[in-house]
Amino acid sequence: MRVGISGTHGTGKTTLAQALCAHVPGHVVADEPYWLLEAEGYEFGFPPSPEDYRALLARSARSLSSLPLLPAVVFDRTPLDYLAYMAATAADLPGEAGAAALRPAFASLDLLVITLITPETEQVLLAAEMPGLRAAMNDVLLELVYDDPLDAWGGYPGAGAERAARRPARGGPCRAEPDPAPKPRHPVVPAHPLRRTAEAHPAR
Secondary structure, three states, X not given: OEEEEEEXXXXXXXXXXXXXXXXXXXXXXXXXXXXXXXXXXXXXXXXXOHHHHHHHHHHHHHHHHOOOOOXXXXXXXXXXXXXXXXHHOOOOOOOHHHHHHHHHHHHOOOEEEEEOOOOOHHHOOOOOOOHHHHHHHHHHHHHHHHHOOOOOOOOOOXXXXXXXXXXXXXXXXXXXXXXXXXXXXXXXXXXXOOOOOOOXXXXX
């Protein structure tokens, strides 16, 4: 199974990815786009610039789409993360050409897991750098998952006003509900964040 895990920084994505691989035989955690780019000589700013997020977005999409598609990989971050950071920092999202490049990346996943901050989980999460950015990205991520403005990842079951009516309040838990409408191209599962060491960089 190919699993992608998305969420704002400090919500336990790496811990969850490692736990999944420890419990599902044969699965490995893919290197994060941040580390891949850094190994390739890319120099990030702090905080990351819009150019940094665009580079991470492209590298993440390339990681998911690289052939041959390995069947047992857990991706710690997906392009959805960098789209949410871009939107949270008022950077322009990709146009149709960029969206078309993202669709094969998301289509390669069997499962997309979202680690959201909720009032309950916020009580156990360790403090992270840039808490304002973390909260803003968390809110934008939820909006992106439901609205799918690039028509790239399928979203939750349901569409239009019906789907919007089920959207939880900001900061509230996100649940997929039974729906007779066509299912998304791959499941999107909200996950509760796990307690972990705070991440030192929002792009990682």
